[in-house]
Amino acid sequence: MCLAIPGKIVEIASDNQDSAVVDVVGVRRKIDLGLLQDDKPVPGDWVLIHVGFAMSKISEQDAADQMNTLRMLGEMHGTLQEVKGYGLEEVN
Amino acid sequence: MLAESAPVRFRDPQIEMAHGAGGRASRKLVEGLFAPLLFGGAFGPLGDAAHVDINGTKVAITTDGFVVKPLSFPGGSIGELAVNGTVNDLAVSGARAEALVVTYVLEAGLPTPVLEAEVRAMAKAARDAGVRIAAGDTKVVEHGKADQMYVTTTGIGRLLHEVTIDPRSVRVGDRILLSGPIGDHGITILLARGELDLEADLRSDTRSVFPLVETLIRAAGPGIRWMRDPTRGGAATSLNELARDCGLGMVLFEGQIPVRDAVRGACELLGLDPLHIANEGQFLAVVSPEYVDAAINALNLAPGGSEAQVIGEVREQPAGTVLVTTLYGGSRVVDMLVGDPLPRIC
């Protein structure tokens, strides 16, 4: 129900703190920061955009954590198999 | 022989914008009303151009109308589109454009400098494409009609005998080639309309594809089954029409379809698929496997052809359908749209 795309803030309007420009692989879009009043983004921050409004700041840390978790998925299983082979107790 | 008209099968009560968008609605109008009345009963697959026999010589002829708004945009204007569009339709039917005739429908109140600029652009595009503009006609309509100007061009061309274009000659195992990145033109126009707060460093890809088509024919002529320039409706529409006409499946490899970053970004932002976006300087070709390497090498070495790619292949299944596959084993059917691609928020 909700098409929302990540974009990087490249500029905040000098005459309107709620107006910003984001960049999405070279496409620049004017967006509204009115919904992020409590946690104002600055140029360089990444935000999620829906119908021309920034909905949320994107956490680089959480994204990186997620990628790590995913990368470890297969490895974890591989490790488990190895460990099972040692005849130790079941690790879950 | 002049055909008797056949029964009209078009049932929509009125014409909508969708009927001009190049998608399913357009096809229903053409096949359900125009073709039966103008071409008679059993007409074959409808191509970009017609080949008519004049005293034993086959001549290619095609026509195209241009109603683009705005008239002028990064990379070109209506004048260039009008020339290149018709030259390209002839090219992909296997013909070299020899002459164009043009009709201008002008809106009263159109500033003369605007008209002059467009005619200059047409003249230049014709020179660049090596085609003469032989004759023309002009009409003026009231202020408020014709969106400043509408242009129609009709072109005739000489057939290149080294190639036969026929969707029915397509076989399982044939490869699908694309001359370069898709979506540039349609997205450029969308942004140029100024209704979106979107900006990008994009230009229309309008150009004559004849030199590349000629290169392809020289390198792979006997292996070429079919060509088309994917204008309104995009590559998805052209390939769907082919799939339907030959009854086979067009399987595309998502990672191999060339799309510029900015086009991709705009499409993601608006919820559009580059496969549905209009192009004005690209063509699709289906080439037999024996000739495909020669084809791609020749294209890649030719000016303007460096981004040409094999984007897929013809398979038996899914019959009559275009399928896009991903590197991880997922796939989706890409259908023709009913009308113009619409930006979405959901």
Next chain:
Amino acid sequence: MRYVDEFREPQLISKTAEEIRRLAGTERNYRMMEVCGGHTHAIYRFGLKDILPENIELIHGPGCPVCVLPMGRIDDGLSIAQQSNVIFAAFGDMMRVPGTQGSPFEHKARGMDVRIVYSPSDALKLARLNPAKHVMFFAIGFETTAPSTALTIMRAKAEGIRNFSVFCNHVTIIPAIRAILDSPDMRLDAFIGPGHVSTVIGCRPYEWIAQNERKPIVVSGFEPLDMLQSVVMLLRQLKAGEAKVENQYKRVVPWEGNRAALRAMAEVFELRPYFEWRGLGFISQSALRFNDKYAEWDAEQRFEVPGIRVTDPKAAQCGEVLKGVLKPHQCKLFGRECTPEHPIGALMVSSEGSCAAYHNYEHRKAAMVSLSSVA
């Protein structure tokens, strides 16, 4: 594209799919509902069904704001715009949705001033640029979109822009999920929770699903890796006999939601006592309307609306498909009387409606002899 491409990495997708197959095993079936239409769209766009094992069934939920809009509401909105000085502004999603007298595009062809906008602020801008006309914005969407409408109306009021109104069809997701769970024909094991709605409402509102209904729910992102990881998380819960709310979409969804967005909504909206959802019937406290402070911008209060209830043709099974009881191709009208060119119901028009998704993306794949030649 950053924060997009990483989550579409083919090797990681394959690995995650493998993990899903390992967890899912073969002894039982799993029925998971993705609530949000955006997830339905993603499933088809990325061909996720091709890489999930056969014993995991994804049921499409009712989170498609276009699909659940009763035809009568479209008629009402269009009737306001019949007046000659009114501009009807709406998102592209609405343009082909049929009312009883035709879709907005069909009305446009007959002379109505219909404009596509990409943001509620675009509609307000139209009002500023056309002082002699009245701009009516036909608002749709769940809690993801409602705050933007709210903020736009607040600005209209602050700037004193009077030639602007909103025909408000914003609905809320929790009552829809409740209706699904209350439905007697529903058998579900778990939920893939709406990702973008949750950026506004947070994850707390789903706690009753886990605690009272004992169904796991994972709030999920929309890229292939997001959805697949969510399935992994749901499978782990189900196998461990757990039922809790988890946030897979952490990089974007705050557990507590977006306070500023919720404040804007509270400032402008109140809950309608009830609202009709196409296919689900009347649901109480499930939709928003403007409160008295903003009555002047409420199109329903500015204008006369017929308010006629339009019932779907008996043969149309939009409701059952919406609830996931029927698959699109099981509706008698699918692909025959109801096609993308001549849609009967909104599910065939909306880009995330299950019928459109199935028709455009899927049904010819089903006819394929073998999918193994595809990858």
